[in-house]
């Protein structure tokens with residue numbers, strides 16, 4: 208079986224995000240970019256399925272600017288077999304909406320005959336948490352989101368999901384979409400020899416037009432602002448002082 | 461204009477996130493219809509009819525809705541979608557599972573986790589773990605939305621709105637439920653508790669979490685945790701507060717042995733009053749804490765619990 212793993216290039220999770228003073232967005236100039244952390248987990252899961260002999264091929268796909276090549280090379284260095292870059296924007300500040308991403312991914316999944324797509328649960332830049340579910344809808348496939356355990360059993364996937372009340376286990380018929388939550392696995396680091404090898408692995412380049420998908424956004428960003436800042440607090444010297452402040456000053460006890 | 465909301469419940473009780481979604485929907489304008497789908501969920505439909513602002517409840521019974529599987533629920537909501545301009549979901553794991561699937565079937569973009577309604581087509585939502593707030597305007601004919609509960613108040617009560625019963629389309633049969641592992645607890649629900657006491661890696665072990673729980677119980681509070689505490693097995697996954705866990709905004713949030721990574725702050729920085737106890741006086745959590753106490757949680761937390769008793 209072939210597994211498709213969509214990987215997104217996002218601002219590194221350690222970077223402190225700065226909102227531009229003119230309200231036009233966040234500052235992406237000269238900041239460190241990395242693979243979305245949930246997508247590293249998705250790549251890891253796909254590679255493990257290949258190592259177990261459940262999958263034959265792992266294909267990483269990224270949609271966005273040319274620079275997403277680096278993200279795909281990381282996926283290849285971790286162990287993906289080949290990669291597809293779909294160029295859909297020129298400006299690094301352009302974010303392709305999940306609906307358009309899902310439409311492109313649906314075309315790729317069909318062209319490749321993929322039987323499983325493992326995506327991240329959420330991109331840490333737009334915090335949409337939408338692409339996997341949208342892709343499942345477009346393909347008419349079942350979805351198992353927020354996965355913390357995944358097992359392929361015949362023509363089904365058994366997935367444990369992190370839900371509000373705890374954990375839920377479901378079975379979905381293949382082909383299916385799974386989205387990875389934080390505790391699905393711990394992704395490996397790419398070794399230096401594998402990083403070298405990845406440079407020779409195939410990376411195909413396409414455009415959104417090749418798939419006939421219109422990526423015009425449906426949501427216009429009116430403005431981007433800083434969240435309200437909390438006013439500086441105080442340090443207290445003892446538990447007694449803390450309790451007194453909470454009772455008398457804050458009035459919450 | 462009219463709004464359809466998919467109610468969140470466990471077949472027996474209406475989840476409080478539903479009421480928050482009703483409040484957000486009321487700000488969008490028009491009649492508000494609540495869709496209650498489940499198995500033996502008549503009591504939920506009755507509770508839903510009493511939420512202030514609800515014009516009508518549609519009650520659908522079906523075994524395929526009992527465990528909130530995405531495919532049948534999405535098809536059900538889609539069957540009603542035509543009559544509504546806004547289709548709203550509480551921002552629970554279940555709402556986040558279904559809303560994008562529905563949006564794609566309607567060929568519209570989903571608007572995730574809104575924290576404010578500016579106009580019927582314009583909404584505020586946090587991005588980058590809450591480090592920026594984006595105002596977005598939708599050009600789609602229908603708006604499919606999930607609502608962040610922590611940002612909206614619960615509605616009042618009203619004389620019950622009419623309840624209609626209906627049936628849904630056939631189950632597509634793509635997925636099946638195996639089991640739920642849920643914790644039963646007498647503590648208030650994390651997402652809606654007035655006080656939350658959370659523990660982090662500093663708590664050190666699952667056994668030591670009893671210290672956190674003891675303080676919570678003294679305060680009638682819910683218990684939360686950082687990702688590090690959950691990953692280390694000190695606390696169950698549904699206690700995680702943060703960018704990828706639950707977002708809470710209680711009157712009082714007490715962080716114990718939590719450093720204050722941005723991903724954690726994303727889930728609690730809108731709390732009214734924040735208290736932090738941490739032995740490292742440089743810990744970033746102190747930058748958002750109204751009251752900080754530097755010291756060892758193993759002595760300070762039991763002392764606090766005792767003095768509150």
Ligand SMILES: Cc1cc2nc3c(=O)[nH]c(=O)nc-3n(C[C@H](O)[C@H](O)[C@H](O)COP(=O)(O)OP(=O)(O)OC[C@H]3O[C@@H](n4cnc5c(N)ncnc54)[C@H](O)[C@@H]3O)c2cc1C
Pocket residue numbers: 220244245331659660661662663685686687688689700701702703704705706716717718719720721722723724727737738739740743755756757758
């Ligand atoms: C994609 C992504 C998503 C994430 N989502 C979340 C999320 O939703 N929620 C979340 O919480 N994190 C999340 N994280 C993880 C986050 O980045 C931090 O790693 C995590 O919050 C750290 O948890 P912590 O503060 O408990 O641990 P640490 O950072 O290790 O802090 C432990 C603290 O305990 C203090 N301490 C130790 N011993 C004592 C003692 N005896 N008394 C008092 N204080 C003591 C230390 O001084 C320290 O400040 C996410 C990360 C990524 C990459």
Ligand SMILES: Nc1ncnc2c1ncn2[C@@H]1O[C@H](COP(=O)(O)O)[C@@H](O)[C@H]1O
Pocket residue numbers: 212213214215216243245246249268269270271303305308325326327328329330331333334335336337338339
């Ligand atoms: N531009 C993109 N290119 C590749 N994969 C993407 C892209 N956008 C989203 N994804 C995938 O969809 C997941 C969820 O993203 P989102 O719906 O934007 O929160 C990510 O973790 C990726 O696996």
